[in-house]
Amino acid sequence: MDAPLLIFSDLDGTLLDHQGYSYAGAEQALARLRRLHCPLILTSSKTCAEILGLQRRLGLHEPFIVENGGGIFLPPGHPLEGRAGFAPLGECQGIRFGTPYATLRAVFEGLRGAYGLRGFGDMTTAEIMERTGLPREEAVAAARRDFSEPFVFLGEPRPAELAAQVAAQGLTVTRGGRFFHLMSAGQDKGRAVVATTRLFQAGRGSEWVTVGLGDAENDFPMLAAVTLPVLLPRPDGGYADLDLPGLRKAAWPGSRGWGAAVMGILDEYTSLA
Numbered sequence: 469m470d471a472p473l474l475i476f477s478d479l480d481g482t483l484l485d486h487q488g489y490s491y492a493g494a495e496q497a498l499a500r501l502r503r504l505h506c507p508l509i510l511t512s513s514k515t516c517a518e519i520l521g522l523q524r525r526l527g528l529h530e531p532f533i534v535e536n537g538g539g540i541f542l543p544p545g546h547p548l549e550g551r552a553g554f555a556p557l558g559e560c561q562g563i564r565f566g567t568p569y570a571t572l573r574a575v576f577e578g579l580r581g582a583y584g585l586r587g588f589g590d591m592t593t594a595e596i597m598e599r600t601g602l603p604r605e606e607a608v609a610a611a612r613r614d615f616s617e618p619f620v621f622l623g624e625p626r627p628a629e630l631a632a633q634v635a636a637q638g639l640t641v642t643r644g645g646r647f648f649h650l651m652s653a654g655q656d657k658g659r660a661v662v663a664t665t666r667l668f669q670a671g672r673g674s675e676w677v678t679v680g681l682g683d684a685e686n687d688f689p690m691l692a693a694v695t696l697p698v699l700l701p702r703p704d705g706g707y708a709d710l711d712l713p714g715l716r717k718a719a720w721p722g723s724r725g726w727g728a729a730v731m732g733i734l735d736e737y738t739s740l741a
């Protein structure tokens with residue numbers, strides 16, 4: 469019998485190309501996942517509003533993990549709505565792990581001058597569009613944050629020093645493909661991946677083989693929490709410094725590498741085309 473696969477994937481630089489956010493290289497693999505009814509759980513530093521929009525474009529109706537594990541959300545009308553742990557969260561139902569955004573911003577504003585920081589909360593929509601390359605509507609969705617503050621260092625980056633300073637407030641700093649992120653210290657993609665896997669396990673009553681795909685440091689906890697971790701190269705072709713048992717390395721960055729890696733796993737773990 470085929471092993472049921474549960475796939476967790478980062479977006480920026482992984483399913484989506486770093487430049488242009490295209491998923492063209494992954495279309496064939498995405499179509500095959502749909503045919504197999506294989507759940508794809510988007511696991512990103514993006515917001516609920518951003519991922520809801522992307523799920524609609526991809527034709528996906530699955531739980532999703534936002535803001536580096538800050539929360540698990542359900543698209544409206546999902547069968548898991550009302551299940552233990554889920555509560556209304558904005559326009560959806562969700563499970564919260566992260567610190568509320570207003571608290572993060574208060575800490576951020578206290579350190580902004582000393583470290584030369586500029587966060588999403590300081591930027592106009594036009595600046596977010598410029599720094600991310602997102603179209604206007606998606607930049608607006610990116611600014612609607614619940615659990616994390618993406619930021620840049622305007623001068624010399626001092627992420628370790630900043631992380632040590634915010635640790636006293638129960639916060640930490642992680643690095644994504646494009647931005648650093650200030651968030652709760654207990655918050656990472658791995659914890660949310662474990663909780664989501666449990667939800668699927670309970671629903672099916674059998675073991676799922678979990679797959680994780682990511683490209684950056686903020687993906688490491690997700691990759692450590694799955695059976696089959698896949699690391700994609702960064703846009704420059706180099707790989708983030710990660711060593712895990714069974715780690716697979718995709719041959720190309722972005723959607724092309726994603727498509728090839730997922731097709732390879734489907735060839736190994738399923739007998740259907």
Ligand SMILES: [Mg+2]
Nearest residue numbers: 478480481645
């Ligand atoms: Mg990424």
